[in-house]
Amino acid sequence: MNGVAPVYAPSPRGALGALGVLATVIRRDLLLALRRKSEVLTSLFFFVIVVSLFPLGIGPEMALLRTIAPGVLWVAALLAAMLSLNRLFASDYADGTLEQMVLSPAPLGLLVIGKIMAHWLVSGLPLVLIAPVLGLQYDLAPRPLAVLILSLLIGTPLLSLIGAIGASLTLGVRGGGVLLSLLTLPLYIPALIFGAGAVEADISGLGAAGHLSLLAGLLALAGFFAPWATTAGLRIALE
Amino acid sequence: MNGVAPVYAPSPRGALGALGVLATVIRRDLLLALRRKSEVLTSLFFFVIVVSLFPLGIGPEMALLRTIAPGVLWVAALLAAMLSLNRLFASDYADGTLEQMVLSPAPLGLLVIGKIMAHWLVSGLPLVLIAPVLGLQYDLAPRPLAVLILSLLIGTPLLSLIGAIGASLTLGVRGGGVLLSLLTLPLYIPALIFGAGAVEADISGLGAAGHLSLLAGLLALAGFFAPWATTAGLRIALE
Amino acid sequence: MDNKIIHWFKFGSPQTFYPLAGKMVPWFWALAAIFLVVGLWLGFFVAPTDAVQGEAYRIIFIHVPASWMSMFLYVVMACWAGIGLALNTRLSSMMASAIAPTGAMFAFLSLWTGALWGKPMWGTWWVWDARLTSELILLFLYLGFMALQAAIDEPRRADKAGAILALVGVVNVPVIYFSVKWWNTLHQGASISMSKGSTMAVTMLWGMLVMALCFWMYSIAVALMRVRAIMLERERHTDWVKYAVE
Amino acid sequence: MQWNSIGEFFAMGGYALYVWGSFGITALALLIEPLLLRKRQSDVLDSLRRELNADKQQRKPE
Amino acid sequence: MFTANNLACVRGDRHLFAGLGFMLEPSGRLHVTGENGSGKTSLLRILCGLSLPETGEICWQGESIARIGDEYHKNVLYLGHHNALKEELTALENLRITAALADIAMEDKQGAELLGRVGLAGREKLQVRFLSQGQKRRVALSRLLWSSAPLWVLDEPFVALDTVAVTWLAGIIGKHLSAGGMAVLTSHQEVAIDGGIAQTLRIAS
Amino acid sequence: MFTANNLACVRGDRHLFAGLGFMLEPSGRLHVTGENGSGKTSLLRILCGLSLPETGEICWQGESIARIGDEYHKNVLYLGHHNALKEELTALENLRITAALADIAMEDKQGAELLGRVGLAGREKLQVRFLSQGQKRRVALSRLLWSSAPLWVLDEPFVALDTVAVTWLAGIIGKHLSAGGMAVLTSHQEVAIDGGIAQTLRIAS
Numbered sequence A, B: 001m002n003g004v005a006p007v008y009a010p011s012p013r014g015a016l017g018a019l020g021v022l023a024t025v026i027r028r029d030l031l032l033a034l035r036r037k038s039e040v041l042t043s044l045f046f047f048v049i050v051v052s053l054f055p056l057g058i059g060p061e062m063a064l065l066r067t068i069a070p071g072v073l074w075v076a077a078l079l080a081a082m083l084s085l086n087r088l089f090a091s092d093y094a095d096g097t098l099e100q101m102v103l104s105p106a107p108l109g110l111l112v113i114g115k116i117m118a119h120w121l122v123s124g125l126p127l128v129l130i131a132p133v134l135g136l137q138y139d140l141a142p143r144p145l146a147v148l149i150l151s152l153l154i155g156t157p158l159l160s161l162i163g164a165i166g167a168s169l170t171l172g173v174r175g176g177g178v179l180l181s182l183l184t185l186p187l188y189i190p191a192l193i194f195g196a197g198a199v200e201a202d203i204s205g206l207g208a209a210g211h212l213s214l215l216a217g218l219l220a221l222a223g224f225f226a227p228w229a230t231t232a233g234l235r236i237a238l239e
Numbered sequence C: 001m002d003n004k005i006i007h008w009f010k011f012g013s014p015q016t017f018y019p020l021a022g023k024m025v026p027w028f029w030a031l032a033a034i035f036l037v038v039g040l041w042l043g044f045f046v047a048p049t050d051a052v053q054g055e056a057y058r059i060i061f062i063h064v065p066a067s068w069m070s071m072f073l074y075v076v077m078a079c080w081a082g083i084g085l086a087l088n089t090r091l092s093s094m095m096a097s098a099i100a101p102t103g104a105m106f107a108f109l110s111l112w113t114g115a116l117w118g119k120p121m122w123g124t125w126w127v128w129d130a131r132l133t134s135e136l137i138l139l140f141l142y143l144g145f146m147a148l149q150a151a152i153d154e155p156r157r158a159d160k161a162g163a164i165l166a167l168v169g170v171v172n173v174p175v176i177y178f179s180v181k182w183w184n185t186l187h188q189g190a191s192i193s194m195s196k197g198s199t200m201a202v203t204m205l206w207g208m209l210v211m212a213l214c215f216w217m218y219s220i221a222v223a224l225m226r227v228r229a230i231m232l233e234r235e236r237h238t239d240w241v242k243y244a245v246e
Numbered sequence D: 001m002q003w004n005s006i007g008e009f010f011a012m013g014g015y016a017l018y019v020w021g022s023f024g025i026t027a028l029a030l031l032i033e034p035l036l037l038r039k040r041q042s043d044v045l046d047s048l049r050r051e052l053n054a055d056k057q058q059r060k061p062e
Numbered sequence E, F: 001m002f003t004a005n006n007l008a009c010v011r012g013d014r015h016l017f018a019g020l021g022f023m024l025e026p027s028g029r030l031h032v033t034g035e036n037g038s039g040k041t042s043l044l045r046i047l048c049g050l051s052l053p054e055t056g057e058i059c060w061q062g063e064s065i066a067r068i069g070d071e072y073h074k075n076v077l078y079l080g081h082h083n084a085l086k087e088e089l090t091a092l093e094n095l096r097i098t099a100a101l102a103d104i105a106m107e108d109k110q111g112a113e114l115l116g117r118v119g120l121a122g123r124e125k126l127q128v129r130f131l132s133q134g135q136k137r138r139v140a141l142s143r144l145l146w147s148s149a150p151l152w153v154l155d156e157p158f159v160a161l162d163t164v165a166v167t168w169l170a171g172i173i174g175k176h177l178s179a180g181g182m183a184v185l186t187s188h189q190e191v192a193i194d195g196g197i198a199q200t201l202r203i204a205s
């Protein structure tokens, strides 16, 4: 039997072309994020909050603030990325979309890359874009500020990639939230150290190139392995 | 008419009294938190993560760490409290328990106080208890550490009280998560300033008594007004 | 019931207030324009150059009035919202909603002009000083109020929820404000050399006051315009709106 | 009067960017707000008139 | 005596009903009927004081409920579409908490006996999320057994119950009415209730 | 053809049923009856492949569903006790998302027409939490209109619907059966469905 004629048929079921899959997945996730509006804003707003709260807690001394600025911005970006992770696959898992994705003719790895890219566009890129304003509030000079932005630009996709592995492994697991942080945190630490380190190296005149290229190396490595690991994690979660 | 004979009468009404009702609400919420396990841990774990990440981003300089310790611990406590807020009334709202609470003969304000106290016990008190360990990581001397703990002990209930207002106002509202932070954040700032300020004042030899008593004053004020505002917010949400 | 109260409620009802507000708006625009011209004239052509700050100090003629307005308007908004909550009068709640965006705009202008002033004077766009921070928080309070009202679809609930937030926020304003005492502050308090009684200080003061009056008139005009639009939107299904439209 | 020429007035003693940046944005904000409000008012009125006309036309044939 | 006068309800831009009124004496029951979305639940919530009517007044023993407030709530038992149960707690724990909120102390043994009466013997210690839909409803309905509130406001109480339970519930309501209680109910199912004086109120949409 | 053989189900320490089986041909419908908590919902979830039976096998077109797995899911439409709607989204948004998950693009206009058919005209843009209980159920039921799955598994579909809607739904199910579809249903209410060959399966407890 090949299906019963529906009472009302809006449009035929259409198979997705394997090539358009990436774009479709990204577009779909961006659309969903826009619909839920609050989700786009959550990461960004959280980032801004965390960064703005510190001067209030630590005091208004400019020299001190300038010293801790890279650390604060990086930790805030890391936390913002971590908090947005559990939404990466959860809703698709809950409502069965993920099963459909596994079934789709396109390779699952491609879909996963699409989802990770969308995640970065929604919760990573806005942080990079707002960072200059926050840097000014910490009175960072233009050069360290530029290095900071660059390090975030390389670092945030890295956070999304690494986080995706953790998100796939904790899918549907009880108390997943805590577990997720527990898993991703150790993996995030190199990014934090090299990212914040780049700015400090630049300020102290050592040059940021070394740190930044290490960060880029990590990104390349993660870009290669993370989608693969995530795919495996998803398959395990769905079993 | 003074009540109809119930089909089955376990015991007459009025056995518990106001305190009994308060205790019931608190015990109920604690029981629920224990059953959901991960919820208790989330706040605590988040707090520990945030505090532990900073030395990694900022560098291991002890003098610097000692200076920023109060600010970091307070900001982390504030974020942990903020993130746990949306669970304060949401599940009671979704399953109809909140309606029954409004209709129960016990005054709603009392029930709200019970829920806020339970929230503090679950997501505020653990932070205060773990704070000494984290303070030691930042090489705080015993005296400032004691002041820090004391400020957290006074401050975290304040955070729960203020947060409850925001939680009640955003109940069932679209995009409630971000909205909740937007609403509570400005109201949290005085707590942050006086709380972190107390430790700094102690370190700089000015004496923490002024800040702490201001914090206590805020707590008294909030203890008086917040349940009232929260009750009003809940009634509005249910209308 | 007391006749006066009934009379008051008559003007408190949207259908009588709508045309009344429509008549008042042009007058407030006219006043705002007059004060603007006088204020700018005082500010740019009468007030002399500052010995220390040079011409940059002229930002004061909008920075200070804008800062004042942002704080006054919050209190006014909270009052209207509180009246709306207590007496359940629709019009007062609508007034509160109408004031919020203008207040937020003035808070933003205060921050903006302050930042532009700070760069030449302090060498930085921003410092985490008590005054500046409290102004930023005020902006957040406005934004929170507006976001909460926008997020709730039923106007009645939006009014009440907004009122509670506004009232709670009012408690916060003086608290933030007094924190100046515990913070070493870069921003000057009432430090204009006005106390010396020089002619320059007097013209400066007048310029600021006249500009503040201009902003007041502007705020009233704009709030009335906005409340008219809100009335039409909210009461679109009532008969008086149909008459008003025709 | 402390300005000797228009150019001097606009130069603001070297602080042109800051002074005119402040006044400019303020002027812009105070101009845009009423314009937006006028548009909002006329939009509401338009939609209300349309509704009203639709109502009338519905009622007429009966 | 329970009266309502000239009630009107508006939701969004929709006028659900207006000029609605009734009078309920001891042993009286009011059936509220109407299509889906006609405003039955909205009316019941207004009658309980959970939301405010646009116009009109509700009086309990001649006094406006808006004025007596919490005093009125002691006389009302409301059962809505939701069961108001915590899924993570056991049936017994749920029962004890509900009782405690009504200021009634309930022993475990008494709770177990009550649960036995609603057909949940042996499942007292099971978390509510494991119970079937009908069993959850039964736990919620067990409140009817120990409540001494004279006015019962029940929104579709028969939903999810099997036929035996429906008959049992109708009997309980009948008993309450015979004892001088009152009830306001909605139901899309036809259920015969014995006892009390019936009135019907239809909300047309 | 849809068959089940020797199914058994255990929940906790409770054996709900054992040795249960049936065979359903095109146009056949199976009524599952039983008391509250007898295991109807548990059975339906097993039939959908949502949970595994203790023993026994379920076959779709002669192939075990455990083996063909997701291929089978394309042929099933399951409607449980829960409506599976997001309360904060509008009815239309909910509909479009559900359709998108089934890989069907639905225009706003088409969605609005569908909602009109289930009696929600004019409420398309309302958040689901504002809808009445019956209206929420109707939104959930609108899936029946565009689904091309041959097997419908419906757990108490008539709950919360008013009498008009119950008749309408019975008609829709009848139409589906006449078109060669199959249905497995539970219901505590007696509802007459025209069309298809009826079987009844009683789970005794």
Ligand code: HEM
Pocket: C060, C063, C064, C067, C068, C110, C111, C112, C113, C114, C115, C117, C118, C119, C121, C122, C125, C126, C131, C132, C133, C135, C136, C187, C188, C189, C190, C191, C192
């Ligand atoms: C973003 C930066 C700034 C913000 C948010 C800000 C905010 C405020 C506020 C809220 C007031 C009103 C306070 C009151 O009336 O008591 C004020 C007044 C004032 N501000 Fe600023 N300000 C900023 C930057 C500056 C700068 C850079 C200067 C000058 C160097 C300045 C000079 C003044 C003066 C002279 C007053 C009048 C004080 C008085 O008479 O009480 N402000 N500002």
Ligand SMILES: Nc1ncnc2c1ncn2[C@@H]1O[C@H](COP(=O)(O)OP(=O)(O)OP(=O)(O)O)[C@@H](O)[C@H]1O
Pocket: C153, C154, E011, E012, E013, E014, E016, E034, E035, E036, E037, E038, E039, E040, E041, E042, E043, F123, F126, F130, F131, F132, F133, F134, F135, F160, F162
């Ligand atoms: N904000 C709103 N805007 C427009 N209509 C609304 C709004 N909120 C609620 N409604 C409508 O008000 C009605 C509320 O109905 P209510 O829940 O009282 O119905 P009911 O009679 O209990 O129906 P059911 O039999 O389905 O339980 C619904 O028709 C709903 O669509």
Ligand SMILES: Nc1ncnc2c1ncn2[C@@H]1O[C@H](COP(=O)(O)OP(=O)(O)OP(=O)(O)O)[C@@H](O)[C@H]1O
Pocket: E123, E126, E130, E131, E132, E133, E134, E135, E160, E162, F011, F012, F013, F014, F016, F034, F035, F036, F037, F038, F039, F040, F041, F042, F043
């Ligand atoms: N962990 C467990 N331990 C013991 N019993 C359990 C457990 N989990 C579920 N049960 C029982 O299994 C049964 C599941 O019933 P199910 O939900 O299938 O009933 P149903 O026939 O759909 O009932 P209803 O008509 O009320 O919807 C219930 O009786 C429940 O009490």
Ligand SMILES: [Mg+2]
Pocket: E040, E041, E042, E081, E155, F132, F133, F134
């Ligand atoms: Mg209803």
Ligand SMILES: [Mg+2]
Pocket: E132, E133, E134, F040, F041, F042, F081, F155
């Ligand atoms: Mg069932």
